[in-house]
Amino acid sequence: MELIVTSYCHIHEKKVVINDRLVFYNENILNFADFIKSVYKQEEINYPKFYKMDSLSKLGFLAAEMVLKEKPVTGYDSDAVGVVLSNSSSSLDTDIIHNDAIKDRTNYFPSPSVFVYTLPNIVIGEICIKNKIKGENAFLVSEVFDGKLLVNYVGGLFLRFGLEACLCGWVELLGNKYESLITLVEKADITSRESATGFKSLPFTIKDLNQLIEHN
Amino acid sequence: MKPVYIIADNIITSLGFTTAENVASMKNNVTGLKPVDIASLYPSPVILSRIDKEAMESRFLMVLQKYKKSSPLTFYTRLEKLFLISIADVLSKTEIIPADSRTLLVISTTKGNVDLLEERYKAVFNHRRLFLWELGRLVSEFFGFRNTPIIVSNACISGLVAITTAARFIHSGYFDHAVIAGGDIVSEFVISGFQSFQALSPLPCKPFDLNRNGLSLGEGCGAMALTSKPTGINSVPVRFAGGAITNDANHISGPSRTGEELSLAINRALTQAYLSPDEIGYISAHGTATPFNDEMESMAIGLSHLSPVPVNSFKGYWGHTLGAAGVIESVAAIHSLRTGDLFSTAGYEQPGVSVPLNVLKHHETRSIQSCLKTASGFGGCNAAVVYQKL
Numbered sequence: 001m002e003l004i005v006t007s008y009c010h011i012h013e014k015k016v017v018i019n020d021r022l023v024f025y026n027e028n029i030l031n032f033a034d035f036i037k038s039v040y041k042q043e044e045i046n047y048p049k050f051y052k053m054d055s056l057s058k059l060g061f062l063a064a065e066m067v068l069k070e071k072p073v074t075g076y077d078s079d080a081v082g083v084v085l086s087n088s089s090s091s092l093d094t095d096i097i098h099n100d101a102i103k104d105r106t107n108y109f110p111s112p113s114v115f116v117y118t119l120p121n122i123v124i125g126e127i128c129i130k131n132k133i134k135g136e137n138a139f140l141v142s143e144v145f146d147g148k149l150l151v152n153y154v155g156g157l158f159l160r161f162g163l164e165a166c167l168c169g170w171v172e173l174l175g176n177k178y179e180s181l182i183t184l185v186e187k188a189d190i191t192s193r194e195s196a197t198g199f200k201s202l203p204f205t206i207k208d209l210n211q212l213i214e215h216n
Numbered sequence: 217m218k219p220v221y222i223i224a225d226n227i228i229t230s231l232g233f234t235t236a237e238n239v240a241s242m243k244n245n246v247t248g249l250k251p252v253d254i255a256s257l258y259p260s261p262v263i264l265s266r267i268d269k270e271a272m273e274s275r276f277l278m279v280l281q282k283y284k285k286s287s288p289l290t291f292y293t294r295l296e297k298l299f300l301i302s303i304a305d306v307l308s309k310t311e312i313i314p315a316d317s318r319t320l321l322v323i324s325t326t327k328g329n330v331d332l333l334e335e336r337y338k339a340v341f342n343h344r345r346l347f348l349w350e351l352g353r354l355v356s357e358f359f360g361f362r363n364t365p366i367i368v369s370n371a372c373i374s375g376l377v378a379i380t381t382a383a384r385f386i387h388s389g390y391f392d393h394a395v396i397a398g399g400d401i402v403s404e405f406v407i408s409g410f411q412s413f414q415a416l417s418p419l420p421c422k423p424f425d426l427n428r429n430g431l432s433l434g435e436g437c438g439a440m441a442l443t444s445k446p447t448g449i450n451s452v453p454v455r456f457a458g459g460a461i462t463n464d465a466n467h468i469s470g471p472s473r474t475g476e477e478l479s480l481a482i483n484r485a486l487t488q489a490y491l492s493p494d495e496i497g498y499i500s501a502h503g504t505a506t507p508f509n510d511e512m513e514s515m516a517i518g519l520s521h522l523s524p525v526p527v528n529s530f531k532g533y534w535g536h537t538l539g540a541a542g543v544i545e546s547v548a549a550i551h552s553l554r555t556g557d558l559f560s561t562a563g564y565e566q567p568g569v570s571v572p573l574n575v576l577k578h579h580e581t582r583s584i585q586s587c588l589k590t591a592s593g594f595g596g597c598n599a600a601v602v603y604q605k606l
Contacts, residue, residue, distance in 0.1 A: 115409035119595060121594075122594065129466065129468070141368075161488075
């Protein structure tokens with residue numbers, strides 16, 4: 001079974017690249033909050049829940065939205081689409097916010113709307129809710145981007161467990177350091193190899209994933 | 217597809233440091249859930265299942281001696297000690313060699329060493345220890361595992377995702393053996409968070425009961441050894457027969473309104489196992505005892521035509537152990553599969569979910585061939601795994 005990346009979004013160092021096109025860059029934006037808000041506005045994504053999300057979810061959600069805008073998965077059954085994501089810091093960025101709310105016993109204010117985001121797989125939940133995706137999902141943690149782990153894991157889901165499309169990649173954020181690479185993986189024999197915007201798909205291999213994260 | 221067998225296991229909770237100690241306590245209807253009033257842990261009293269520190273350290277000293285490690289006790293965090301005791305116990309019961317390139321380590325945890333964010337630990341432990349991959353590396357290097365461990369952090373289904381991931385990688389031929397370990401401790405971080413959700417029961421939790429009023433937290437760690445080459449099995453052979461994960465796509469902190477997505481995971485796991493619902497002899501449910509979780513589970517079990525099947529929740533014995541839950545509850549379920557001894561649902565008194573279930577109120581002895589383990593968690597995730605006796 002030949003698997004291909006039919007759409008991808010790479011967000012890193014004030015830049016957004018979608019399917020080989022630089023769609024956003026602003027060197028004057030210094031922090032993540034301003035950056036992600038600017039991207040959200042430019043892309044005209046109207047989803048009020050976005051403002052309630054923590055930083056990690058905003059990053060992954062927006063990357064997934066841009067991938068799916070180019071190549072929707074609405075033609076598949078909701079349970080045939082999966083999401084497999086990974087990162088290095090888990091939810092540590094939001095863990096620190098929750099911890100700050102409880103470290104002073106005289107000023108104790110833990111909040112459920114923060115605490116729920118102290119799990120890295122919540123970003124998967126946000127993507128699934130927006131896009132009605134109900135298939136296989138998993139969040140894995142590795143020190144650095146591990147293309148082999150993702151290719152083996154996701155490849156197995158296609159081969160044995162009936163998956164037909166999968167959002168797969170990396171969503172890492174800690175403070176103002178962030179990087180996300182989300183790819184849409186599909187079967188070569190049931191999808192078109194070229195997107196409406198002219199992006200020719202890539203093979204879903206360790207080498208190609210590594211090149212996307214290193215060279216954009 | 218290569219078969220996958222479970223050949224050794226361990227459970228650590230407040231009830232004991234081995235599977236045998238835990239099941240013996242449950243047989244005697246001992247529950248680990250107690251009111252805990254420790255100011256450094258939480259500002260007010262709270263029901264918890266906590267592992268005794270002194271008992272843990274004496275077990276851990278034996279592990280340090282066995283593996284000839286010279287680091288002092290204080291070098292390791294509470295959670296690291298639990299992982300090391302648990303995996304050492306499993307390795308002592310198998311011939312699996314960690315240094316073998318065909319052996320995989322999979323770690324499941326939701327929060328890892330998150331307690332190290334507390335001021336009192338900042339000068340004691342390097343901040344790197346907060347990263348889950350650093351926890352994985354420390355555990356892996358202690359035993360000399362050759363392959364980089366896979367680390368799963370997927371809320372309350374983490375343990376089942378870890379087991380399913382390991383089994384799939386063995387099925388696919390990437391590895392021949394795997395050790396899976398899942399663990400989480402009870403920290404102020406987690407207590408305060410669940411309390412802010414008003415999810416904690418003021419009394420020990422009551423899964424599936426009419427008067428259930430929230431969950432009880434517990435700390436736990438567990439491990440399981442899987443292999444495709446079952447040499448040296450000295451107990452009843454049990455195989456991993458199927459496993460599936462789904463998402464509700466409904467809400468990040470509330471379960472599905474219909475249970476359809478957990479039911480889908482159950483149906484897929486059954487299909488992989490080539491089993492029909494009437495061949496499942498027992499269900500180990502998630503059963504957190506929150507009003508919504510147990511209700512959703514009952515609907516899912518009903519949708520999958522499993523409502524007559526005996527079902528229990530272990531949460532009344534050792535609380536909700538988060539990243540350990542899928543592992544230790546699988547181990548306990550497999551024990552029931554092997555021995556026929558099914559455990560009661562501690563805390564359960566009268567039916568309290570809309571789809572009638574066959575909730576185990578007392579311990580029962582039944583001969584069963586296959587069982588189902590389910591879990592659901594924040595982020596809308598659901599998992600189901602089928603174990604089968606050969």
